[in-house]
Amino acid sequence: MITGKTGVFFMVADPIEQVRTPEIFNKVLPLAGDDAVMVPLQVAPQNLEATIRSLFSSATTRGMVLSIPHKTAAASIVDRCSKGAQVANAVNAIRRNEAGELEGELFDGLGFVKSMERYAMDYRGKSVFLVGAGGAASAIAAALSEGAVSKIGLYDPETSKARQLAQSIQKQYGVPVSVKDSNDPAGFEVVINASPLGLKANDPLPVPTDRLEPGAQVCDILMKNQPTPLLRAAMNQGMTVLPGFDMLILQTPLFLDFFGARKAAELLRADDSVARDMLFPAELRDLVKRAA
Template sequence: MRLTASTAIVGIVGTPIMQVKSPTVMNAWFDQQGRDAALVPIDLAPEAIAAFLPVLRGWRNLRGMIVTVPYKQVLAPLCDRLTRRAERLGTVNVIRRDPDGTLVGEILDGAGFITAAAAHGFDPRGRRAAVIGAGGVASAIADALCEAGLTELALQDVDAAKQARLAETLRTAFPRVAVREGIVDLADLDLLVNGTPVGMNGDPSLPLAAALLVGLPAGCLVADVVTAPLETPFLRQAQASGCRVQTGIEMTEAQMLQLAGWMGVGEAPA
């Protein structure tokens, strides 16, 4: 990657930021495509959030910003405009800067997850799934699964109020999907997703009790959004139960084209 005076800049903002894989993946993709663009990581302190968005509006060679933990829900209301999906969920994972400085937020985590799961042969139509978490990425995945034809969805988050809000949002948007709160039985699941940071950067914790994970049916697809380490304790437990697994980096790679297209530094997928 060689920066020039005309290089289109995109960023990824969060804290901590050292564990994210997007800069490596997307900059390699820019090189392969021969694009004069670069993705830079931004470790933003929480107290700097209020001053951050005005800087983006005036940053004229900036095309957009990928948003990661913990700012997906924090930055959503600060955007000038949100897509219908981002507004429904109150979360963004990408912000596009239009030529006039307008900041438009979208959430593409769900689309990336569906693409990655399809590579494992998973089709949500008529299936049962459980999603751990009710934050930005978990909300996007749950929403995308419901939109893609899921029959039943169980949600669980340590924040009961957040869990309840997401469940009600999904019931309203997708009345044909049976959405319930709490994960108490895994025996009939086709898909289990960890949409939380639990297990990141050497954390030995599991997002669900080990005794519950033992009940996973063999053949169930178990997915984690954590990208570092590649194999989390959660995924190791799933493999021990005979399940197929999907890593966080698979979802990251699956949505690179979608993110680049949204920010105008790549062709949007058909």
């Protein structure tokens, strides 16, 4: 029951319909006895700063999670953020501290590598082809570099954004990063779609699937239309695949800890099957069984 004392978390994106975070929060918070809810908000980029400042002026706002396309812009709005968020120049979680400052953090990358580890997808020492250079892609590139991948090939139509990310990763982690002029994944052992391609039915494939290396591990972080056409093609070729749901599930306890909802975080960390059963489509349930 929502009362005058109920705390409110916000999920902000544009578009918003693909997000799944509110489903997890609104399932887990009551189970933990936490009087709070998460509300999704579609916010256009030009209204982001005004929305953030207005919502955090309310004492009942307990935190905010951000998705496409707001992660990079939000990094310039918060008063302070972690080193990882600074390297990626993006945040996907904001809270208000005791001094009234807005603090930003970025959990996408850690959630992604935890997901790979859960499914025994080895990335250390591997070559990685990453499509996208936005907030999520930046976080994933940083986390994989910290995990000692051998090299990263980076493709984004906005080459200036890709170059900026490549320079930041190389400077902070010393991992070779090359900006590619095409989306050809040939020669790479891990292929990751961290772009919005696939959200719309008429989107082109993030990479030409006939150019995937035999035995490549293929990941798609989208929270909608799973398994995506990219993952379907990889599965048909007998490749190991990873959908984005698990990246979200494994970073949700990190969100909850960051927001002070520690009981809910502990509950989900101890057993996240409630979230996996809710999000994973039937075609990908075998992944769930292998992870259990």
